[in-house]
Amino acid sequence: MPEIPEIETVRYHLEQKLQGQVISAVTVNREKALNVSTGDFSSAIVNQQVSTIGRRAKQIIISLANGYSLVVHFMLEGYVRLFYNHEEIQATPSVSLVLASGEKLAFYKLNLGYLHLVPGSDFASMPELAGLGPEPLSAEFSLAFFLNLLAKRKGMIKPLLMDQEFLAGIGNVYSNETLFCSRIRPERKTSQLTAEERTNLYYCIRDILTRAIKLGGVYEEKFTSDDTLTGGFEPHLQVAYRTGKPCYICGTLIETKRVGGRNAFYCPVCQR
Ligand SMILES: [Zn+2]
Structure with a gap:
């Protein structure tokens, strides 16, 4: 299972490639990875701009301009890949996003993992992040x-x-x-x-x-x-x-x- 360094590496890459981009389409092949219906998921995120990419513990939080956030947990075997314009999405991702730039973001193997749509971008209010201990690299962790x-x-x-x-x-x-x-x-x-x-x-x-x-x-x-x-x-x-x-x-x-x-x-x- 990915830990802080692996998730932080993914967060860094998402910040480089996804931040500021607009999501233009969504394909859901594994609805169980979501906490809402595919329809609700799509209508909340399509045509939205990605504002920030955060991390808490082993989870990534992709916040959108409309106030919604996506909380991603890869658990044991999940991962995410970005495909450039000239590249095709490989295999069958659990969930994939087409970006206005023509690039594609694909989440794979979210069997135990998930991609949850939550209102707001305040980590403290997200049930997915409740009960977690302190971040070992935070300033408070003296x-x-x-x-x-x-x-x-x-x-x-x-x-x-x-x-x-x-x-x-x-x-x-x-x-x-x-x-x-x-x-x-x-x-x-x-x-x-x-x-x-x-x-x-x-x-x-x-x-x-x-x-x-x-x-x-x-x-x-x-x-x-x-x-x-x-x-x-x-x-x-x-x-x-x-x-x-x-x-x-x-x-x-x-x-x-x-x-x-x-x-x-x-x-x-x-x-x-
Ligand atoms: Zn030794």
Whole structure:
């Protein structure tokens, strides 16, 4: 599932290519991905200009000039692609938009994911975004703020980092990477982390997410045919999906085990 760096990369691309454009037609092949009928969806967005592209946790919010917004959640396998004028839409998207420029925006594999039409552009009022924890890259997410959040927690650290009510937008890849960066084993009890480990974890979360965004995350699906940004962080992964490969720091083979129902990847020597 895409996490903050992947969604932020999509948001950046949408801002470059979609912002300011007018939607001239809509095709819905999977009405279940919507929260309204195809007719209501079309009449709310056709002939509307895209004003801003936002992100909250793992969701993208496309706001339109008429006040409506589209909330997109890709869940496990969804993705979005933009096709230039001379390109045809490939395969069958769940939902596609034709833009006044002649470009096409296609949302694929919204099987578990969705594209919801909501009134307004205020994130706080959107039910899709309710109950989410703080954004780890926001200004309010200071070291003191994080230490205070952690102080109340007792369970294993890796599932906690992935808990969207604790912290928004981190999933399996970046929980593994931030724990390697801070030299903490994924199954460690949060209550037993030292003060130094807690501080390291904070800086690792901020640093890794920031670097991953800069390098385009690890998403496999390119946004356009000439997209050279998406997926650029993949060669920089230290432990995620590297089972049996040598640790870049100590050479020990990376191991994996189930922690909180998900695969944890870690170096048995570097992480304690
Ligand atoms: Zn190591």
